[in-house]
Amino acid sequence: MEFKVTRGAGNVWEARPYLGTDRLTGKPIRPYKSWPADLDEKRAQALADEWIAGYAPASSSSSSKRLSSMLSSYVHDPQRGFSQATVSTYDGVVRNHIAPTIGDIPYDELKPYEVTAAYRILLSEGPGRKPIGRNTLRKAHALLSGAYRVWQRQLGVNPMLNVPAPAPDRLRPFALDDWDQDKLVAALADDMAIGGTDRESIKRRTTAFAGFIALNQALRCGEVCALQRRSWRRAVHDVYVEATVSEKPVLRRQPSPKRESVGAVSAAPDVERAIAExxxxQDRWMAKPDQYSCLVTDRPNGGVMRPSTLSRYFSEMARDLGMPAGTTMHTLRHTHATWLLMNGYDMRTIQERLRHRDVATTLRLYASVMPGRDSAAASGFAEAHAARKEG
Incomplete structure (x- = not known):
């Protein structure tokens, strides 16, 4: 179908094409989506065409009742209020997991046993197929459950009420031990001392500084990329985390999607000195640096760096240093939290520093590395047996 993007409020590009009539409500289907104002019309139109091509409005009078199509309509319905990140995640769930298993079943004929069978298939390995993680499966379950809660009003039934939620993965954070920490910290310091401004020097020093900040401030990769010079608040000696960087549908800095992720993380004197240096x-090679220039960037204009690029650079560095397999930028956040636990800091302090929603989240992730738990259990067992022997 043909339609044109137009300028809307705030000068952003927007589109609201007519896609037919909803067979359930009789109302016209006119999905809405917007794109950043700094795009040219050709790029905005291309993104709009790509969006509508994958929209598949299953509720229109001429469209299929297939579950995958109905879920696509549900995900892209502006009334749902999903963030762009959530839409992107759910699109992937529909395309990669639901469509190949139960996607062709009419949404009003789905049975609970068909859903549980699909879950078993997705969790098992098959020809040309790797099993998915339980947390990924839980996203599929959340999508199906939410959609059928809405559809239940028209269908009169909800098959998901009889489908138990998949158990979550048992997460065990991967952290660097003391030896690897010392080796990494020394390597970061060496590369942060690079004074050159050629392309390779900028890459190496920027990657090292990003690793240093992630390790010392317990930041996620996207949060590191979103830091601006003004994020460092010298007067109160902290780094204020308020945003992340998204790469879909376009590269952009955006507010943190989770309210609890926003907050100040105190910075030690060594960290503040490293930021100042x-x-x-950066002032030696950036064109016109200002307070909005990114702290972690390889661009002369101070623009945001792709998290995927930074993650790849750091993984290459870790591999060259002989770090354990699987060491990533996020490993540094786990290492920070694990070090605090092993050195006796209380769980509330760690929760606030990691900006978790609550202490329960921190406990679920890091209780396995709390010091003394295993030795206390061993001592208690031995003492109980000794007491019975004496008695």
Whole structure:
């Protein structure tokens, strides 16, 4: 179908094409989506065409009742209020997991046993198929459950009420031990001392500084990429985390999707000194640096760096240093939290520093590395047996 993007409020590009009539409500289907104002019309139109091509409005009078199509309509319905990140995640769930298993079943004929059978298939390995993680399966379950809660009003039934939620993965955070920490910290310091401004020097020093900040401030990769110079609040000696960087549908800095992720993380004197030295070095090769320039960037205009690029650079560095297999930027956040636990800091302090929603989240992730748990259990068992022997 043909339609044109137009300028809307705030000068953003937007589209609201007519896609037919909803067979359930009789109302016209006119999905809405917008794109950043700084795109040119050709790029905005291309993104709009790509969006509508995958929309598949299953509720229109001429469209299929297939579950995958109905879920696509549900995900892209502006009334649902999903963030762009959530839409992207659910699109992937529908395309990669639901469509190949139960996607062709009419949405009003789905049975609970068909859903549980699909879950078993997705969790098992098959020809040309790797099993998915339980947390990924839980996203599929959340999508199906939410959609059928809405559809239940028209269908009169909800098959998901009889489908138990998949158990979550048992998460065990991967953290670097003391030896690897010392080796990494020394390597980061060496690369942060690079004074050159050629392309390779900028890559190496920026990657090292990003790793240093992630390790010391317990930040996620996207949060590191979103830091601006003004994020460092010298007067109160902290780094204020308020945003992340998304790469879909376009590269952009955006507010943190989770309210609890926003907050100040105190910075030690060594960290503040490193930030000041990094800014002074950036001033030598950036075109017009200001308070909005990114702290972690390889661009002369101070623009945001792709998290996927930074993650790849750091993984290459870790591999060259001989770090354990699987060491990533997020490993540094786990290492920070694990070190705090092993050195006696209380769980509330760690929860606030990691900006978790609550202490329960922190406990679920890090209780397995709390010091003394295993030795206390061993001592208690031995003492009980000794007491019975004496008695």
């Amino acid at each position: 990094h800014i002074a070095w």
